[in-house]
Amino acid sequence: MSLVVMKFGGSSVANAEKVKHVAGRIIAKKKEGYKVVVVVSAPGDMTDDLIEMAAGVTKNPPPREMDVLLATGEQASIAILAMALQAKGQAAISLTGPQAGIYADVDHTRARITEILPKKILAELAKRRIVVVAGFQGLNPNLDIATLGRGGSDLTAIALAAALKADLCEIYTDVEGIYTTDPRVVTDARKLDEISYDEMLELAGAGAQVMQGRSVEVAKKYDVVFVVRSTFSTAPGTRVHREVRHMENVVVSGIALDRKQAKISIVDIPDRPGVAAKVFGALGKAGINVDMIIQSEAIDRKNDISFTVSDGDLKKAMKALRPVKVALEAKDLVANSNVGKVAVVGVGMRSHSGVASKMFQSLADAKINIQMISTSEIKISCVISRDHIDDAVKVLHKAFELDKK
């Protein structure tokens, strides 16, 4: 008998009607002949409400207690969903993360899963029950509840699929799958039938936020094939799996975009060892993730370093860098928050030349100036003015014929 792990996000269980609908979909899957394990997130805005509750009593909620609080959201969801399944005549049981045998490390509010011992899940499946597991949580070595941080429920689903050697893992969300680009920008953006882990990672990192990168990484590591699909439609969704050569026979699979970037440049700093370490050490200490980094060629033993950070981190980054600028005797420290990023993503481009030149030429034809360029094996990213993002995405989507299958 095949085993499926189905994951439903918070918007899918936001109210009683939606919970009943989800219960119906789960039972339909069971009737197809699967053993079913369901992973569910906290209902709707509950996690935000709980965070607000904590904010009412303290500015710095202690992480252990925050986890005790946040874990109640998913616990409420599993109980309600198990009730809805039973109300439809389907045997079902809810399990919290600890009850399901999900073990995590001690890093509260962003713990990693260390091990899954699914004895209880297997015993309940053997009783022909649907097992509803709380996402986002596990038991740590102190026997405390630990939550897994952003995207934790997806991670729970992928990790359970791996531990249970599931035949299928379905991530239900409010979109129908992974698109060639943001459908809000390009109306003829096309849903992809399949995509590789690496492409999905690049699309996610560049702003296509269907899933957090860490879940995709775990799926890749354990070779868990999963399908991203909609809770509210029967469309087949996008299958995410290991790279298949000439998959769909396309070169480029999608255009990613990120409006919320900011560019920082440090101008005229001495070209000596340790400079980059000082700059990015200071940013790392301040907890700021740096994205693209470009260091211009040294002229007269002087360098420029430019890089992008998330727009929300800009102020913090500038604060951290001001003393560095002084220490390095740099001429200037310049911030530009009116930038964004477009990226062409595709496993196919590894074996095809001409993708980069086509990208640059298309942008040039549209009179869009490129401020920074960064490339990886399966992605070419350009930083451009934020005002040109929509135009750039449209131009590139057309140039690479992504509207056509």
Add this chain to the structure above:
Amino acid sequence: MSLVVMKFGGSSVANAEKVKHVAGRIIAKKKEGYKVVVVVSAPGDMTDDLIEMAAGVTKNPPPREMDVLLATGEQASIAILAMALQAKGQAAISLTGPQAGIYADVDHTRARITEILPKKILAELAKRRIVVVAGFQGLNPNLDIATLGRGGSDLTAIALAAALKADLCEIYTDVEGIYTTDPRVVTDARKLDEISYDEMLELAGAGAQVMQGRSVEVAKKYDVVFVVRSTFSTAPGTRVHREVRHMENVVVSGIALDRKQAKISIVDIPDRPGVAAKVFGALGKAGINVDMIIQSEAIDRKNDISFTVSDGDLKKAMKALRPVKVALEAKDLVANSNVGKVAVVGVGMRSHSGVASKMFQSLADAKINIQMISTSEIKISCVISRDHIDDAVKVLHKAFELDKK
């Protein structure tokens, strides 16, 4: 070092301001030199909200899942309260019922505590932390969460005080203690400094709903002295303990009342063995608690049986009794929902004669007709017309000089 168990109900932690206030009171107690264990209920209306959530998906929530759902209320409370304590600089840790070593039986939604193994609590107290324990919940033999039913948080506090051999147990609520009668009826009702378990049980059973009877029974069984006092005042409250002879040197300690009674009479039934068993067997099967029972003397081998039930159970009771009436060939089955009960309660009356006659005379002087009478060692109850309840309580409160110390 002395140990105190402090219990706060849902209204005491209904919002952030109240939680902060409660945290302040707990810290003040710790500064008096106590080791402190706190038991807390779900915040405000959260339990009702959760029940409503379940009602949205099913008419008959499965009890196991109901417990998974309801337990989240107290879990949210312990986290928030531990946060508030830490925000005030006080080391504190939250423990769910299972983490605290509270074990229960498998009777979901109304489990009994079977055992408390407070190893973790003691370890945390040794680290000079305040330990905040979720009321109303424990771990059952299936390793499932079980809730303890109505009054469960009081029960948790009393049981923990017994298991920890606490020097003091304080039940914080929204009234200042136990009163000689309902202050809404008699304005000069007086707060009692102390009361015995038995008197408190009689007062509770007769409608003075400060605490559920089962918690008082457990306190009595394990000789746990506790104080009922207000969260929002520093008044000393009422001390509840084993009977002390001539406690306060009074005969009567309070007047209890219950407006929500209904009287049922079965008229003219044959006087033969097994009749009462049939009547009360049918009611027991329907889950109806019967309070006072009076069987009149047999005349011509025919009996009348009258008894009271809670007004809310009247319809169900009549439905259960109609076939019994037919089977017993009784002449009539009569219901009267316009009745209530007043009771005079006091350990002192055991050794004093004249309490009953004074009660009946006082009611007669006020032209209040007595429909039924029932007595126990420390209580005399009368069923009267519901319209006369307030007058009766006032008359009796004055007659027994309860306004005077």
